[in-house]
Structures are given as structure tokens and as C-alpha cells.
Amino acid sequence: MKKKIVVFSLAYAPLVGGAEIAVAEIAKRLPLYQFDIYTKRFSSEHLSEEFFGNVRVIRINGSKISYPFRAMLLAARAHARAPYSASWS
Numbered sequence: 001m002k003k004k005i006v007v008f009s010l011a012y013a014p015l016v017g018g019a020e021i022a023v024a025e026i027a028k029r030l031p032l033y034q035f036d037i038y039t040k041r042f043s044s045e046h047l048s049e050e051f052f053g054n055v056r057v058i059r060i061n062g063s064k065i066s067y068p069f070r071a072m073l074l075a076a077r078a079h080a081r082a083p084y085s086a087s088w089s
Contacts, residue, residue, distance in 0.1 A: 002032060002033055002034040002054070003032070003033050003034070003085040003086075004033070004034045004035075004036060004082065004083070004084045004085055005033050005034070005035050005036070005084060005085060005086045005087070005088060006035075006036050006038070006075050006078075006079070006084040006086075006087045006088070007023055007035055007036065007037040007038070007087070007088045007089070008037075008038050008039075008068070008071050008072075008075070008087070008088070008089035009023060009037055009038075009039050009089075010039065010040050010064065010067065011039060011040065011042070012037050012039040012057055012059075013052065013057065014046070023035070023037065023055075023088075024052070024055070027052075027053065027054055027055045028053070030054075031053075031054055033054065033085075034054055034056070035054060035055045035056065036056050036058060036075070036078065036084070037055060037056070037057045037058065038058050038060060038071035038074060038075055039057060039058070039059055039060070039071075040059065040060055040062070040064065040067045041059035041060055041061050046059055047059065048061075058074065060074065075087075
């Protein structure tokens, strides 16, 4: 079973900047790990969940202020089912 890493990032693909590019590049270089990225859903055009190779992107509805709390709650629930090995925020 792959080790899992949880990542908290306000934005992620298709909205990309330096941090988002870094996460994508690191994930490509660590294929033995599964990355779960919790990000804000900025548009209803963006899927609420999608996969890019070994990266699962979970987009969360709500404001920028509520994002950290909602992301942490969802990640804590996921961690209870299948523990994460590391976190990056």
C-alpha cells in the first residue's frame, strides 16, 4: 500500500502558481506516494474531486475564511479511515 501525504493548498490546478507547480513536480518524482490535496473550489466548473496520476485533488466549497477549517475537518476524517504519513501546508 502506498504511503499517503496530505497537502493543504488554497489553490491547485487549473489555478497554478509557484507552490502548485512545486507540489505537482514533487508528486511526479515520488510515484510510490499518494498525495491528497485539499484546495478551495473557486468555480463550479472545477470538479469537486479529480485525479492526476498519484495526486487526488479534493476541492472544497465555501469562502477563503472557512476553507482551512473545512479542509482540516475533511482531512481528519480521511486520516481516521486511512492514516496519512505526512502533511504539507
